[in-house]
Amino acid sequence: MNTRLVAARVLSRVLQDGQSLTAALDNAFLTIDSGKDRAFIQALCYGVCRQYHRLDFILSQLLDKPLKDADVKALALVGLYQLKFMRVKPHAAVSETVLAARKKPWAKSLLNAVLRTYLREQEGLEHKADKCQVAALSHPDWLIKQIEQDWPEQALTILQENNQQPPMVLRVNLAKTSSEHYLQLLGEQDIAAEVVGFCPSAIKLEKPVPVDSLPGFADGLVSVQDTAAQLAAGLLDLQPGQRVLDVCAAPGGKAAHILESQAQLKELVAVDIDESRMRRVSENLQRLGLQAKLVVGDAANPSSWWDGKPFDRILLDAPCSALGVIRRHPDIKLLRRAEDIGQLQVLQKSILHAIWPLLAPGGLLLYATCSILKQENEQQVQAFLAEHNDAVELPLFPNSGSGTAIPCSEAADWGTAGVCGRQILTGESAMDGFYYARIGKQ
Ligand SMILES: C[S@@+](CC[C@H](N)C(=O)[O-])C[C@H]1O[C@@H](n2cnc3c(N)ncnc32)[C@H](O)[C@@H]1O
Numbered sequence: 001m002n003t004r005l006v007a008a009r010v011l012s013r014v015l016q017d018g019q020s021l022t023a024a025l026d027n028a029f030l031t032i033d034s035g036k037d038r039a040f041i042q043a044l045c046y047g048v049c050r051q052y053h054r055l056d057f058i059l060s061q062l063l064d065k066p067l068k069d070a071d072v073k074a075l076a077l078v079g080l081y082q083l084k085f086m087r088v089k090p091h092a093a094v095s096e097t098v099l100a101a102r103k104k105p106w107a108k109s110l111l112n113a114v115l116r117t118y119l120r121e122q123e124g125l126e127h128k129a130d131k132c133q134v135a136a137l138s139h140p141d142w143l144i145k146q147i148e149q150d151w152p153e154q155a156l157t158i159l160q161e162n163n164q165q166p167p168m169v170l171r172v173n174l175a176k177t178s179s180e181h182y183l184q185l186l187g188e189q190d191i192a193a194e195v196v197g198f199c200p201s202a203i204k205l206e207k208p209v210p211v212d213s214l215p216g217f218a219d220g221l222v223s224v225q226d227t228a229a230q231l232a233a234g235l236l237d238l239q240p241g242q243r244v245l246d247v248c249a250a251p252g253g254k255a256a257h258i259l260e261s262q263a264q265l266k267e268l269v270a271v272d273i274d275e276s277r278m279r280r281v282s283e284n285l286q287r288l289g290l291q292a293k294l295v296v297g298d299a300a301n302p303s304s305w306w307d308g309k310p311f312d313r314i315l316l317d318a319p320c321s322a323l324g325v326i327r328r329h330p331d332i333k334l335l336r337r338a339e340d341i342g343q344l345q346v347l348q349k350s351i352l353h354a355i356w357p358l359l360a361p362g363g364l365l366l367y368a369t370c371s372i373l374k375q376e377n378e379q380q381v382q383a384f385l386a387e388h389n390d391a392v393e394l395p396l397f398p399n400s401g402s403g404t405a406i407p408c409s410e411a412a413d414w415g416t417a418g419v420c421g422r423q424i425l426t427g428e429s430a431m432d433g434f435y436y437a438r439i440g441k442q
Pocket of ligand 1: 229247248249250251252253254255271273274277297299300317318319320351
């Protein structure tokens with residue numbers, strides 16, 4: 001097995017067939033047992049997606065005409081990525097990459113020429129790439145423009161953060177242990193980490209580790225979840241006896257956190273339209289020893305699954321562009337299209353409107369996305385508030401007006417206040433890009 005060839009095939013599933021990188025990698029790993037090989041393939045695939053626009057620009061400078069063969073193009077990108085970004089010896093990177101194309105003799109000589117020319121002309125080619133915005137920032141043009149339009153002052157930082165490797169953050173199950181105690185357990189395994197001050201359940205690791213090496217993982221002592229996502233449960237201000245609806249729940253990270261945060265809820269109903277993703281909710285809850293009512297259903301059509309009993313709390317973690325989590329899923333830069341944003345906005349609106357009647361008077365709906373675009377976030381909530389007389393925006397901070405105190409963000413000053421809600425921009429306090437707004441029902 002040639003690891004470079006496997007990486008190239010995974011990448012062409014993404015580039016040519018529009019498959020997600022996670023799905024394509026999972027599929028490739030079915031036949032690969034070696035942890036070392038898996039790590040190398042993963043590093044190549046994530047790296048090429050992260051740097052795709054830069055590598056593609058450089059490749060175009062090295063070719064007379066575009067490469068039609070998707071696997072060979074992916075191999076060329078894999079080769080260039082090793083030469084520019086990895087500590088692989090150049091001669092090994094070239095020879096192994098060329099070898100990966102042994103079944104296509106024409107491609108062997110082409111790859112050899114491309115990679116050797118790159119090595120000879122590297123300085124000039126990289127300089128040219130630095131002068132081209134799409135290559136220098138390694139993002140598609142439409143996305144650079146969109147981010148610049150929404151966040152003119154922060155755009156460059158956001159774009160640079162999108163290309164970084166994110167930290168691995170753990171959510172300590174505070175129903176079972178404390179962050180301090182868990183930090184001690186990590187220390188005993190020589191895993192360097194720190195507690196995230198403003199979110200009591202969050203621990204940030206200095207370096208990512210395999211989940212199996214986390215003490216007590218199988219017993220549900222911890223889960224992997226970014227700090228930004230861990231703010232949701234606290235913002236819901238959960239109280240004993242409440243009925244809670246998590247309306248786009250899979251794979252269940254926030255649902256589990258809700259149940260860990262308040263053991264005396266009357267019920268948590270978790271809904272998702274995707275049956276296979278719903279199975280992951282079930283697995284996650286099982287590992288953590290938690291229980292919820294799981295419903296496969298369309299959130300935009302509650303009449304097909306709602307029992308008519310109102311909820312005290314609703315979490316709508318809406319389907320979105322996921323532009324706040326590009327650093328975790330760099331293939332989003334390759335797969336997302338400008339026209340998706342408007343379609344997602346329509347879907348978010350339809351779900352928000354459909355579930356509002358399910359909230360009891362005096363109840364609270366938390367609207368969340370892992371997007372940084374205003375269209376999906378503050379503009380969405382602003383329009384909703386304008387159309388619903390019984391909806392009122394509640395503060396996200398205890399000192400910003402009336403409203404209940406919220407444990408998770410009491411001591412925090414995270415995010416940026418907008419027209420409504422609060423936006424965390426990618427990389428802020430090492431977090432993913434996230435948006436939260438709390439809407440109360442009168
Ligand atoms: C951002 S993810 C939710 C993440 C989840 N809340 C968590 O913390 O693990 C959005 C989810 O919305 C689901 N979804 C999309 N359209 C939906 C619909 N019309 N009804 C219900 N779920 C939907 C997707 O299947 C996806 O699992």
